[in-house]
Amino acid sequence: MRYYGGLFFISAAVLLAATKSPDIFTVAAVAACALMAALSSTRHAVWSAIGGALLIGASLALQSALSYRCTDCIKADLLIMAGVIYLAVTESGGMKKSLRVMAAVATAMLAASALLHYPVSTGFSQEEARGGRISQFISVANDGEGALLDTAVRPALFFSPSCGACRSVLEKLAAADPEGNGWAPVLTGGSPGEGRDLLDSNGYLGVMSWSEWDAAVPALIITRDGQTRALYGQEEILRAVRGDSS
Structure with missing residues (x-):
């Protein structure tokens, strides 16, 4: 069942590769997503979830540091977040509780960034x-x-x-x-x-x-x-x- 989590990482990699220019950040992010997808189907799936959360944190930090708001990056972050949540929920080992706390924190960070930095609605659609x-x-x-x-x-x-x-x-x-x-x-x-x-x-x-x-x-x-x-x-x-x- 864990390999399903890898599909989210693969989807994020495909999205970034298809929509972003091949600069150093994009190439690194695509490679990291591919690595997380590969790890998710092994006994090291815990590290895939941890790596996904770190990817999200790095993405948000870079966007803030560079004053750059990248909607495609946020879409990829959401896909990665889905993979992290899936792996945290399906984890049954000793890291189960820690992974779920980590997933909750990463979700809160992503939501806060979206509210602070991206278009907000004040009325009709x-x-x-x-x-x-x-x-x-x-x-x-x-x-x-x-x-x-x-x-x-x-x-x-x-x-x-x-x-x-x-x-x-x-x-x-x-x-x-x-x-x-x-x-x-x-x-x-x-x-x-x-x-x-x-x-x-x-x-x-x-x-x-x-x-x-x-x-x-x-x-x-x-x-x-x-x-x-x-x-x-x-x-x-x-x-x-x-x-x-x-």
Whole structure:
């Protein structure tokens, strides 16, 4: 039965190999997943579970250290986590209790990282937002005065000071375009003072607007070729603002 746990590690390796560029971190992670899969079908399956938990910890630590939010990495971490949990549950030896505690701790770490650093929902679903509750022109407030923001001219980035993923996106956008010539930050949630402080801390020098937004953040509202879309996820947002994709 233990070899079933190895399927989760193999799935994680395949996912990383198919979606990530072959840099040193990806190659190391794929090799480690393959090793954990091989160990899971032997009498050393305990080490497979321990190694899986260490892989998750290393992944989260690297993402935090590099200020890089990788959704594909998190998907792989979830598959590895499933393998760790499976092996911990099926373990019947003396390490049973320790493995289950370890699996619980790793699960808590992964959940905390997802809540702190990845898009969070503040209301209706992303599908509803994509389905027509967004438009090219967004009503915003600037210093107490109403205005219309044209997302065909400048894409609008909805953000919240309490969102860890927003901080990472803002840092990179402000570094690339501190004047906000190609994007417009729009605060939703939190006080204007908190939003301004966050932008200032990342070197943003342009105007901040605020408006209501009931979907996940960070979200980039962008209009290209007459079509208005909501984009989620750091990599997709950065590509769109840079003009790598529409």
